[in-house]
Amino acid sequence: MYPRSFHYHRAGSLEEAVSMLGQLGEGAKFLAGGQSLIPLLKLRFANPEHLVDLNFIPGTSFIKEDSGALHFGAMTRHAEIEHSALARKIPVLHDCAAGIADVQVRNRGTIGGSLAEADPSGDWTNALITLDTIVHCLGPSGARTIQLRDFIKDAYTTALAHDELVTEVEVKIPPQGSGGAYLAFKRSAPVYPSASAAVQLTLAGDVCQDAAIALGCVGLTAIRATEAETALRGNSLSDKTIATAAEAARAAADPQTDMRGSAEYKRQLVVALVKRAIQIAVRRARGEQVEGAHLYA
Amino acid sequence: MFAEAQSIVAEDEKKHGSGPWVGAALPRKEEDRLLRGRGKFADDIKLREMLYLRFVRSPYAHARIVSVDTSAAEALPGVVCAITGKEIVAQTQPFIQIGPDQAQKIRDFPMAVGKVLYQGEPVAAVVAESSSLADDAAELVQVEYEPLEPVVEVEQALTDRSILHEEAGTNRVWNGVWEYGDVERAFKEAAYVVDIDRLHFHRFSSTPLENNVVIAEWNPKDDRIYYWCNNSFPAFAIQFLAAHLGIHIDKIRVQTFDIGGSFGIKITSYPQMAVCALASKKAGGRPIKWVETRSEHMVSSAHGNERTFRNTRVALDKNGVITAIDSRHIDDCGAYPRYEPLGCVIWSQVFCGVYRFKNARIDFWQAVTNKCPVGPNRGYSRMQHLWFLERVVDICAHEIGIAPDTMRLRNYIRPEEFPYTTPNGCVYDSGNYPKMLEVAKYLIGWDDWKKKQAEARKEGRMLGIGIGTTLDSGTNNFGQSQIINPYAPFSGNSQGANCKLDIYGEVVVAVGSCPQGQGHETTAAQVVADVLNIHPDLITVRTGFDTERNVHTGMSGTYASQFAVSGLSAVHGAAQKLKTEMKRLAAFILGTKEDDLEFGVGQQGPEIKAKSSGKSINYWGLANIVNVNSAVLPPELYDVTLNCRYVWRAPFKVPDTKTKYGSLTLTYASQLHIAIVEVDRETFVPKILDYVAVDDCGTVINPPIVEGQVYGATAHGIGAALMETCVYDAVGNMLTSTFSDYTPITSMNIPKIKYGHTTTPSPHSYSGAKGMGEGGAAPVHTISAALQDALFSQGIFIDDSFNNADSIFRSLKHREGGQLAQLVKLEKRS
Numbered sequence A: 001m002y003p004r005s006f007h008y009h010r011a012g013s014l015e016e017a018v019s020m021l022g023q024l025g026e027g028a029k030f031l032a033g034g035q036s037l038i039p040l041l042k043l044r045f046a047n048p049e050h051l052v053d054l055n056f057i058p059g060t061s062f063i064k065e066d067s068g069a070l071h072f073g074a075m076t077r078h079a080e081i082e083h084s085a086l087a088r089k090i091p092v093l094h095d096c097a098a099g100i101a102d103v104q105v106r107n108r109g110t111i112g113g114s115l116a117e118a119d120p121s122g123d124w125t126n127a128l129i130t131l132d133t134i135v136h137c138l139g140p141s142g143a144r145t146i147q148l149r150d151f152i153k154d155a156y157t158t159a160l161a162h163d164e165l166v167t168e169v170e171v172k173i174p175p176q177g178s179g180g181a182y183l184a185f186k187r188s189a190p191v192y193p194s195a196s197a198a199v200q201l202t203l204a205g206d207v208c209q210d211a212a213i214a215l216g217c218v219g220l221t222a223i224r225a226t227e228a229e230t231a232l233r234g235n236s237l238s239d240k241t242i243a244t245a246a247e248a249a250r251a252a253a254d255p256q257t258d259m260r261g262s263a264e265y266k267r268q269l270v271v272a273l274v275k276r277a278i279q280i281a282v283r284r285a286r287g288e289q290v291e292g293a294h295l296y297a
Numbered sequence B: 001m002f003a004e005a006q007s008i009v010a011e012d013e014k015k016h017g018s019g020p021w022v023g024a025a026l027p028r029k030e031e032d033r034l035l036r037g038r039g040k041f042a043d044d045i046k047l048r049e050m051l052y053l054r055f056v057r058s059p060y061a062h063a064r065i066v067s068v069d070t071s072a073a074e075a076l077p078g079v080v081c082a083i084t085g086k087e088i089v090a091q092t093q094p095f096i097q098i099g100p101d102q103a104q105k106i107r108d109f110p111m112a113v114g115k116v117l118y119q120g121e122p123v124a125a126v127v128a129e130s131s132s133l134a135d136d137a138a139e140l141v142q143v144e145y146e147p148l149e150p151v152v153e154v155e156q157a158l159t160d161r162s163i164l165h166e167e168a169g170t171n172r173v174w175n176g177v178w179e180y181g182d183v184e185r186a187f188k189e190a191a192y193v194v195d196i197d198r199l200h201f202h203r204f205s206s207t208p209l210e211n212n213v214v215i216a217e218w219n220p221k222d223d224r225i226y227y228w229c230n231n232s233f234p235a236f237a238i239q240f241l242a243a244h245l246g247i248h249i250d251k252i253r254v255q256t257f258d259i260g261g262s263f264g265i266k267i268t269s270y271p272q273m274a275v276c277a278l279a280s281k282k283a284g285g286r287p288i289k290w291v292e293t294r295s296e297h298m299v300s301s302a303h304g305n306e307r308t309f310r311n312t313r314v315a316l317d318k319n320g321v322i323t324a325i326d327s328r329h330i331d332d333c334g335a336y337p338r339y340e341p342l343g344c345v346i347w348s349q350v351f352c353g354v355y356r357f358k359n360a361r362i363d364f365w366q367a368v369t370n371k372c373p374v375g376p377n378r379g380y381s382r383m384q385h386l387w388f389l390e391r392v393v394d395i396c397a398h399e400i401g402i403a404p405d406t407m408r409l410r411n412y413i414r415p416e417e418f419p420y421t422t423p424n425g426c427v428y429d430s431g432n433y434p435k436m437l438e439v440a441k442y443l444i445g446w447d448d449w450k451k452k453q454a455e456a457r458k459e460g461r462m463l464g465i466g467i468g469t470t471l472d473s474g475t476n477n478f479g480q481s482q483i484i485n486p487y488a489p490f491s492g493n494s495q496g497a498n499c500k501l502d503i504y505g506e507v508v509v510a511v512g513s514c515p516q517g518q519g520h521e522t523t524a525a526q527v528v529a530d531v532l533n534i535h536p537d538l539i540t541v542r543t544g545f546d547t548e549r550n551v552h553t554g555m556s557g558t559y560a561s562q563f564a565v566s567g568l569s570a571v572h573g574a575a576q577k578l579k580t581e582m583k584r585l586a587a588f589i590l591g592t593k594e595d596d597l598e599f600g601v602g603q604q605g606p607e608i609k610a611k612s613s614g615k616s617i618n619y620w621g622l623a624n625i626v627n628v629n630s631a632v633l634p635p636e637l638y639d640v641t642l643n644c645r646y647v648w649r650a651p652f653k654v655p656d657t658k659t660k661y662g663s664l665t666l667t668y669a670s671q672l673h674i675a676i677v678e679v680d681r682e683t684f685v686p687k688i689l690d691y692v693a694v695d696d697c698g699t700v701i702n703p704p705i706v707e708g709q710v711y712g713a714t715a716h717g718i719g720a721a722l723m724e725t726c727v728y729d730a731v732g733n734m735l736t737s738t739f740s741d742y743t744p745i746t747s748m749n750i751p752k753i754k755y756g757h758t759t760t761p762s763p764h765s766y767s768g769a770k771g772m773g774e775g776g777a778a779p780v781h782t783i784s785a786a787l788q789d790a791l792f793s794q795g796i797f798i799d800d801s802f803n804n805a806d807s808i809f810r811s812l813k814h815r816e817g818g819q820l821a822q823l824v825k826l827e828k829r830s
């Protein structure tokens, strides 16, 4: 099947993209990697009259370290992050980028597009919500920054105005003694996960000083499992503590039954994923190099 | 790169440099073209004035069509015409129905008429100057529906509460009983009786890389229909099309090209072929192209058939030897039976599987439901039955407490019993199942795994070892259709081939097959190369089907694991015929006797030489005389054409339709797989830790091609066992219409497969080869068996052919909660 006909516009700069969208109005949309938008166009679920292509704007794809944070241009492809040595400074980012769909999708899809899409099953929002993440935006009235947790409003809904762009994603590098992991369960590579878990822990000796745990694909947005975090905070991470936290995460999940799994099974997955993510996070916090591995059916 | 492959090939070339070519690991002739993207597929064809067709499909599973309004679509600039079911009924006959009695009354048209019977059924089609315009126009067609009660479950269908085909008056398509031996007595004398309430073989499909494609032109100048398409059984399709369209069969020309997979699914594209021809007629004879989208393919091409096994009772003696099976089997054929009522008998080609039991009663049913029509799909109808038998064997073994391998050895047909006549009169040509088991055990490291399993169990891990033994019956006797309907005018099996020396002496072979990756160009060349004693590279094999080549028979196509037997026997026959003519001609030219002649390659290419004189004539010389220099021929050689058509016929008789007794297939390739599967205790993901596939297809013609088919069939089967299932909700919405939901297996989900083979040549084929390729869905049985072994101690019986982490988790949980009904009962008699 083919999309309905639409007008194609190529923006030369971020500012131009913003003003084009403003002029073209509600029927216009930005086009980044196209990996969410094109399938919708193809099935005619989305029928924009105009597409403003961001792909030819110079300087929108980069990975930089600056004042204790990693900065990603909005058009940085998942594959670039997957292969970046710099991005490995925050292992969760590598875990996430390397596990998104397949090579074709990773070569096209962008981090900015993923956040803007706010797909409840998208990997990026879930992985980044456990970190100190700031979204840089540009609109007709200028630039602003938004904390990721304030940026994501609901399923497929963000704080962006219609003609506002994501320009950059800034992720603070966690302190020494902090470790994280992001794990997803997928039935097959090119499909969204059935459930995912992101964990970021800060240890002092054996004791967990701070914990952030987020669950993906089991609610309308990524869910922070606060009770699970509480179960870890201030405790030494014995198997029992970890199991308690994982059970608290099960309770926090609010999944739907669909082709990716029954609600009860997704809850079970949350338990397994949180446990494993904590275990990897702990080892990484202690300075070990651990390759994260997503689970496949 | 490829250093190892190169050395293997070089080694093989050395070994086989001068033949024999049958058996050589010759690289596929078609490989280079296909791997470099130079294959020619139906969608590559673009014709002048071509138009594009798009179907408008029903969102409902069962509904009355109140109205179809195509006016807005037709008013769109660039739209040439639209076509609806009403118009089609007015111009055509309903498709031939294979089923008997009430099933004969089903009125099947290529588009819904009055009622829609499954989600995705076409209700109209639009034709436009471009494919995107056709998409735009399809959105403008207004259809008003009045929903009816959908029937999604086959047992619900059999109650006839809501009837799909009102003209038939029932949802039942077919019913018949197969009964042999003395079932009652076997049960009376049994040491154990095992009852299994319900088993279910799930609906899945094949997802060929290339979807269905049809280009049709109904040319008003010669009133002929030209098809360029990828149907995989064109000789069958034209019989249905000619009767439906009311046109002389010779007026239909079908050509196929490279085909990107079919697995049987493309056999049933004739309804779409019909619509395209009618649309072309309406568009003044302009060619019409229809390229199926993936979503269309998922909802409306054809699915594999789904079977439910009810009230199964098994009688066993004290050693666990099965003495009788009594069971009721129900096929769900979707909305229209089409090819399918044949599935009601095809399973009986493997009536007793690989086992020796003599007493059995199978009460077989088939009914329509509001789901996509099913069609032949790799392992067609036999895999469901083989899975059933393997489940019976494993469930009984576990219940009685006999190791599944011992259980099998006690029940397998023994090597010395071949050729083995089954209770229903099929003749298994050859086989050695115990030996295959031994090879498979060796390859997997059986004893080691047994030890590891014992240790794992001590730790509470769920690790299972499963065996699946299957048959791939090939070259079927179409006479079995008469068991379905005594008036069916089909029996036997045949395939045609042509072998010629063309005017300049080129050897050219044509076959009535339409390969989809099975390497027919290569194997046909190997066979002819041996007959003529020349290199296969000197032989051109015309691939793809073309009615105009006039080599096909009414059974030509590529389906049902038979090319190595029917196709290559035809090629061999044609090559022999050509050789005979060449000999007669050469003897005359060289002035010698036929037995003085030697076939080979000389300085001027392929030639025939007189051993006594050393004189020779090359192929160009021979062809020249016959084709353009015939004044030198004496009248007694006027019948020599060097253009030889040969039709090979399988030596079948019509089966006895009353007792359902007779030989239904010629060869029986066998597969024995072993899988080690562990179910994770937290994620419940069933992970394949080790996998062995042992294949026996008799004499192997081309080892890499056979190996490739085994890997393909194994991947396909693993996908079916763990990932791929066609799911409908309670009102008949298909929930798996995209790859994101259906999740076809990818390379990431395929474990390393250890491959082995044994060879028991078939006495039923000239070369000893057996048909292969479908593979009997061995992984489905094997993985079910491994899961059964892993989960039996948890009180779980594997009662469905589809299992994934989610379903395993839920059955374990429900078992704990005491919510699982008792599926199996064991009665021990002293």
Ligand SMILES: Cc1cc2nc3c(=O)[nH]c(=O)nc-3n(C[C@H](O)[C@H](O)[C@H](O)COP(=O)(O)OP(=O)(O)OC[C@H]3O[C@@H](n4cnc5c(N)ncnc54)[C@H](O)[C@@H]3O)c2cc1C
Binding pocket: A029, A030, A031, A032, A033, A034, A035, A036, A037, A038, A039, A054, A074, A075, A099, A100, A101, A102, A105, A108, A109, A110, A111, A112, A113, A114, A116, A117, A119, A121, A122, A123, A124, A160, A164, A165, A166, A167, A190, A191, A192, A193
């Ligand atoms: C087969 C397949 C499998 C996939 N599996 C996964 C998976 O497992 N996990 C996962 O996370 N993702 C998955 N994806 C989605 C993929 O990661 C997408 O790339 C991503 O969701 C969107 O990024 P994009 O650059 O492709 O955006 P596009 O598709 O181009 O755009 C998406 C939306 O965001 C808007 N947009 C894009 N860029 C910006 C911007 N800079 N500022 C403001 N708005 C913008 C667009 O207007 C559009 O509405 C999959 C995609 C496919 C096709």
